[in-house]
Amino acid sequence: xxxxxxxxxxxxxxxxxxxxxxxxxxxxxxxxxxxxxxxxxxxxxxxxxxxxxxxxxxxxxxxxxxxxxxxxxxxxxxxxxxxxxxxxxxxxxxxxxxxxxxxxxxxxxxxxxxxxxxxxxxxxxxxxxxxxxxxxxxxxxxxxxxxxxxxxxxxxxxxxxxxxxxxxxxxxxxxxxxxxxxxxxxxxxxxxxxxxxxxxxxxxxxxxxxxxxxxxxxxxxxxxxxxxx
Amino acid sequence: xxxxxxxxxxxxxxxxxxxxxxxxxxxxxxxxxxxxxxxxxxxxxxxxxxxxxxxxxxxxxxxxxxxxxxxxxxxxxxxxxxxxxxxxxxxxxxxxxxxxxxxxxxxxxxxxxxxxxxxxxxxxxxxxxxxxxxxxxxxxxxxxxxxxxxxxxxxxxxxxxxxxxxxxxxxxxxxxxxxxxxxxxxxxxxxxxxxxxxxxxxxxxxxxxxxxxxxxxxxxxxxxxxxxxxxxxxxxxxxxxxxxxxxxxxxxxxxxxxxxxxxxxxxxxxxxxxxxxxxxxxxxxxxxxxxxxxxxxxxxxxxxxxxxxxxxxxxxxxxx
Ligand SMILES: Nc1ncnc2c1ncn2[C@@H]1O[C@H](COP(=O)(O)OP(=O)(O)O)[C@@H](O)[C@H]1O
Ligand SMILES: [Mg+2]
Numbered sequence: 001x002x003x004x005x006x007x008x009x010x011x012x013x014x015x016x017x018x019x020x021x022x023x024x025x026x027x028x029x030x031x032x033x034x035x036x037x038x039x040x041x042x043x044x045x046x047x048x049x050x051x052x053x054x055x056x057x058x059x060x061x062x063x064x065x066x067x068x069x070x071x072x073x074x075x076x077x078x079x080x081x082x083x084x085x086x087x088x089x090x091x092x093x094x095x096x097x098x099x100x101x102x103x104x105x106x107x108x109x110x111x112x113x114x115x116x117x118x119x120x121x122x123x124x125x126x127x128x129x130x131x132x133x134x135x136x137x138x139x140x141x142x143x144x145x146x147x148x149x150x151x152x153x154x155x156x157x158x159x160x161x162x163x164x165x166x167x168x169x170x171x172x173x174x175x176x177x178x179x180x181x182x183x184x185x186x187x188x189x190x191x192x193x194x195x196x197x198x199x200x201x202x203x204x205x206x207x208x209x210x211x212x213x214x215x216x217x218x219x220x221x222x223x224x225x226x227x228x229x
Numbered sequence: 230x231x232x233x234x235x236x237x238x239x240x241x242x243x244x245x246x247x248x249x250x251x252x253x254x255x256x257x258x259x260x261x262x263x264x265x266x267x268x269x270x271x272x273x274x275x276x277x278x279x280x281x282x283x284x285x286x287x288x289x290x291x292x293x294x295x296x297x298x299x300x301x302x303x304x305x306x307x308x309x310x311x312x313x314x315x316x317x318x319x320x321x322x323x324x325x326x327x328x329x330x331x332x333x334x335x336x337x338x339x340x341x342x343x344x345x346x347x348x349x350x351x352x353x354x355x356x357x358x359x360x361x362x363x364x365x366x367x368x369x370x371x372x373x374x375x376x377x378x379x380x381x382x383x384x385x386x387x388x389x390x391x392x393x394x395x396x397x398x399x400x401x402x403x404x405x406x407x408x409x410x411x412x413x414x415x416x417x418x419x420x421x422x423x424x425x426x427x428x429x430x431x432x433x434x435x436x437x438x439x440x441x442x443x444x445x446x447x448x449x450x451x452x453x454x455x456x457x458x459x460x461x462x463x464x465x466x467x468x469x470x471x472x473x474x475x476x477x478x479x480x481x482x483x484x485x486x487x488x489x490x491x492x493x494x495x496x497x498x499x500x501x502x503x504x505x506x507x508x509x510x511x512x513x514x515x516x517x518x519x520x521x522x523x524x525x526x527x528x529x530x531x532x533x534x535x536x537x538x539x540x541x542x543x544x545x546x547x548x549x
Binding site for chain 1: 240241242243244245248259444445447448449450451452453454455456458
C-alpha cells in the first residue's frame with residue numbers, strides 16, 4: 001500500500017530530513033513510526049500526503065508513484081488518505097459536524113449521505129451527539145477524536161497519524177491507540193508516528209525506527225517483547 | 230469516460246457548487262458589518278455613473294429641432310399700444326412664418342404672481358411696470374434648421390422700433406447639446422473608471438478574506454480540496470458583493486431621482502415640453518445588477534488567484 005524506495009529528503013535550508021529510506025507496507029497493515037525528535041517522522045508522513053516532494057527515490061502510495069505525479073493531482077491523492085494531526089487542524093469557527101463533513105463536501109457527496117456518514121464516524125470515535133458542539137468547547141482528547149472522525153469519514157484506505165497522543169494523558173492515549181487498532185481490524189492501513197515507546201511496545205505491531213533521517217530498524221510485531229496492552 | 234461516470238461526476242460537481250454557494254452566503258452573513266461596509270462603498274461607486282447615464286440619456290431624448298425650443302421672447306417698448314402690438318403680431322405671423330402669442334402687461338403680472346409667490350408685494354405697484362411681450366415661435370419649412378430660422382427672426386425683430394429686447398433661449402439649448410455630447414463621453418469614461426473601482430474594491434475585500442481564512446484554506450487543502458473547491462466560495466462572495474452593491478446603487482439612484490424628478494420636470498415643462506423622466510427599464514435593471522455581480526466576480530477572481538498563489542509559495546499548502 002505504501003512503498004518507499006531509497007527516499008531522501010533535503011529541505012531548502014539544507015537539513016537532510018530523510019536519507020535513503022526504504023520500506024513497504026502491505027494493505028491492511030498497522031505500523032508505528034518512532035524515533036527521537038527531528039528524526040524525520042513528520043517529513044516521512046508529509047511525503048506520503050504530497051505536502052513535500054522527495055529529493056531522491058520513489059514514494060508509491062496505493063499504486064501511484066508520487067515522484068511522477070503532478071502537483072495538481074495532490075488533492076486526489078490526499079482524498080485517499082486520512083490524516084490525523086498533533087494540533088488537530090480543526091476549524092474553530094465551524095461546528096463539529098461541519099469539520100467532520102469537509103472531506104465529503106469536497107467529494108461532492110449527497111447531503112443526506114453526508115449526514116449519515118458523519119454521524120457514523122462520530123459514533124465510531126465515541127462522540128455521538130456532539131455534532132453541534134464547537135471544537136473549542138471540547139477537551140483535548142475530544143478534539144483529537146473529532147480530527148480522527150474527519151480522517152475516517154470518507155473511508156480512505158490509508159490512515160496516517162502524526163504524534164496523535166502528543167497532548168493526551170496515558171489513559172486517553174491508550175484508548176486512542178485501541179481505536180486505531182479497531183479501524184485497522186476493519187481493513188484500513190494505519191501508519192502512526194509517535195515517540196511514546198512504552199505505548200508502542202504494548203501494541204505489539206510492526207515498528208519502523210528512524211534515527212537522524214535513516215531507517216535504523218524495522219521490527220516485526222512478533223519480535224516485540226514486554227507486556228501486551 | 231462512460232456516460233454513467235460522467236453523470237456521477239457532474240452531479241458531484243453540482244453539489245460541490247451548492248456547498249460553496251451556501252458557505253459563501255454563510256460567510257457574508259456572519260461578517261454582517263464588513264459586508265455592509267463593502268456593499269455601501271460599491272453602491273455609492275456604482276450609483277454615480279448610473280445617475281449620470283440616466284440624466285444624459287433623458288436629456289438626449291429631447292428633440293432639439295422641435296419648434297417650441299426656438300421660441301423667442303420679445304419685450305416691446307413700454308410706449309407700444311395694444312393696436313400696434315397686434316399689428317406687429319400679424320406681420321410676423323404672415324410674413325415671417327412664425328406663430329405669435331401676445332402677452333399683455335396684465336397677463337404677464339398674473340403669471341408672475343403665480344410663479345413667484347410675491348402676490349402681496351406686487352400689489353404695492355400702482356402702475357403695472359411690465360411691457361407687452363410677444364412669444365414668437367418659428368414655423369419651420371421643410372429642411373429648415375431651427376437655428377437659422379431663429380437667427381432670421383432675430384435679425385428682423387432687432388430692426389423694429391417697437392422692440393426693446395429680444396431674448397433667445399435657443400443659444401442656451403445649443404450649448405446644452407454640446408454639453409450632452411460631453412456628458413455622454415463622460416458616462417463612458419466614468420463607467421469604465423467606476424467599474425475598475427468596483428473590481429479593485431472587491432479584490433481588496435477578498436484579499437483580506439483570503440488572508441483571514443488562511444488557516445481554513447490550509448485545512449481544506451490538507452483534507453484534499455482542489456483549487457476549485459477552495460476558490461469557489463470566494464468567487465461567490467465577490468459575485469454577491471457586486472450584485473448587492475449594484476442593487477444598493479439602484480436604490481440610492483432612485484432615492485436621488487425621487488428628489489430631483491419634480492424640479493427637473495418643471496424646468497423642462499417651462500420650455501413647452503410635456504417632459505417625463507424616463508427611468509431605467511426592467512431589462513436595464515437586470516443588466517446593471519448582473520453587471521455588478523460580474524464585476525465583483527472578476528475582482529474576486531483576480532484576488533483569489535493571486536493570493537492563493539502566494540499562500541502556496543509560502544509552503545503552507547505543501548511544497549511541491
Ligand atoms: N519545513 C522545514 N524546513 C526545513 N527543515 C525542516 C522542515 N521541517 C523539518 N525540518 C528538519 O528536518 C528534520 C526532520 O524533521 P521532522 O520530520 O519534523 O522530524 P520529527 O517529526 O521526527 O521530529 C529536522 O532536522 C528538522 O529541523
Ligand atoms: Mg514531527
